[in-house]
Amino acid sequence: MHEPLTVAEYKAIAAELQFPTNAFIDGAFRPANSGKTFTSTNPATGEVLAEIAACDATDVDAAVSKAKQAFDDGRWRLRSPNERKEVLLKLAKLLERNRHELAVMESLDSGKPVRECQTVDVPDTIHTLRWHAELIDKLYDNTAPVGANALTMIVREPIGVVGCVLPWNFPLLMLAWKIGPALAAGCSVIVKPAQETTLTTLRVAELAHEAGIPAGVFNVVTGGGKEVGEPIGLHMDVDMVAFTGSTPTGRRFLRYAADSNLKKIVLECGGKNPAVVLDDAEDLDLVAEQVVNGAFWNMGENCSATSRLIVHSKVKDELLKRIGAYMREWKTGDPLDPVNRIGALVSKAHFEKVKSFLDDAKTEKLSVAHGGETYNGIFIEPTVVDGVTPASRLFQEEIFGPVLSVTTFNSLAEAIALANDTNYGLTASVYTGSLRNAIKLSREIRAGVVTVNCFGEGDATTPFGGYKESGFGGRDKSVFAHDNYCELKTIWIDVSERSVDETIR
Ligand SMILES: NC(=O)C1=CN([C@@H]2O[C@H](COP(=O)(O)OP(=O)(O)OC[C@H]3O[C@@H](n4cnc5c(N)ncnc54)[C@H](O)[C@@H]3O)[C@@H](O)[C@H]2O)C=CC1
Ligand code: BAL
DSSP states (O other): OOOOOOHHHHHHHHHHOOOOOSEEETTEEEOOTTOOEEEEEOTTTOOEEEEEEOOOHHHHHHHHHHHHHHHHHTTTTTSOHHHHHHHHHHHHHHHHHTHHHHHHHHHHHHOOOHHHIIIIIHHHHHHHHHHHHHHHTTOOOEEOOOOTTEEEEEEEEEOSEEEEEOOSSSHHHHHHHHHHHHHHHTOEEEEEOOTTSOHHHHHHHHHHHHHTOOTTTEEEOOSOIIIIIHHHHHOTTOOEEEEESOHHHHHHHHHHHHHTTOOEEEEEOOOOEEEEEOTTOSOHHHHHHHHHHHHHGGGGOSTTOEEEEEEETTTHHHHHHHHHHHHTTOOBSOTTSTTOSBOOOSOHHHHHHHHHHHHHHHHTTOEEEEOOOEETTTEEOOEEEESOOTTSHHHHSOOOSSEEEEEEESSHHHHHHHHTOSSEESEEEEEOSOHHHHHHHHHHSOOSEEEESSOOOOOTTSOBOOEETTEESOOBSHHHHHHHTEEEEEEEEEOOOSOHHHHOO
């Protein structure tokens, strides 16, 4: 069902697309109060796609007020879990029905290869929504072991109005990671997509309305970080913010919470993720394939991208040779052509940031083992830079582009120290034929997800998030994500036959 189409079919869909352009508040599209707009372009071609409502704090106020009203009157939160499940499953079905349109829209807006949008982003988005919908009528609350004189219930309640502040690298999927558990739990949401990639979020809001999500429960406020993100962070009637993006912006949300109502903040931030390859790794072809996939999938615009190859000096040369062979399968070019696995970077500004790391490699006289070319000021071919030391910016900073740095080690202790020599701690992968070494590395590397002899982020059942400056306050995905969007309430019911004087102490 999610097999790619041909380039001609994708171009035909692109030619017919209608783009949503206004904010979505209280069940209807509306322009920004100021009437201002910003331009959304296709990064691969520079073509203008749409003029989108440039909202500000007044639009945030309007959306929060409607979201709070919807939460307070219980039009969604008080529906039975089974009813909420059915509506969310209907939304998943509508996404399925519109999967080609969504894949093409996502690709045009972000520069991502349509092949990945069609085979990963859209199906994973649908699966995430289904998973959280299916969870909600199978969760039981608890009672506490307090003895015979009381019945004590510990119940989850939806936290309230949730601000979902999204990045541009997986617009649909990050939307689903946040709204899946939030809407399943019964919350109302204000979604702020990244300015670079607004279109699919607006289309999903329209489909959510069609699926039966009541007005005011799912709102989208479009615009910039300062103009929309900050007012959401500072709003006294927003009960929680779920954020994915850079660590500096994540820090801002902690300040916004401190300066306003102590809203709950859950952050999923950057990564500088190592692939650690020991000299006992059994299958270097498999390692090469996984490292290439980890480093270059989604152009490396991925918080969990393999960014540092930390490899035993004995196997480095052979591994780099095999990595080069696998890289030949990763063609760079037109995102709408499904032969290409590397599309455009999301924006000129981001291209310049990633290119600055290639410039640093030249300045530091590092050896470019593979790749290194840029095209049209927006495409960067997959690149492997050898001989990178921990002092280099390439080793320490999140590049968020198709650039893999290579560093060697000679002992397990050195490998662990290198892997942990970063302020980030999101993901890591380890490659070894020894169970003992696999367990040792999995335990010693400080990261939220460690994969052994493979690269990945787990699936909908596994929590995702980071140690150190990669995350804060909770995890995305799985039943643990559901708990982010709930408060825990204790209800203590006295059932003793004692007098009031005896029970109140
Ligand atoms: N963890 C991840 O998945 C992501 C990491 N990044 C990293 O961040 C770098 C910069 O990318 P950006 O798009 O600038 O990320 P960002 O963290 O600034 O943007 C993420 C979201 O936060 C919003 N935002 C920006 N400034 C804000 C503010 N002052 N207050 C409230 N909200 C604000 C943005 O509009 C967007 O919706 C990338 O090069 C990459 O290294 C970017 C996107 C996703
Ligand atoms: N890889 C999904 C999460 C992210 O990149 O932000």
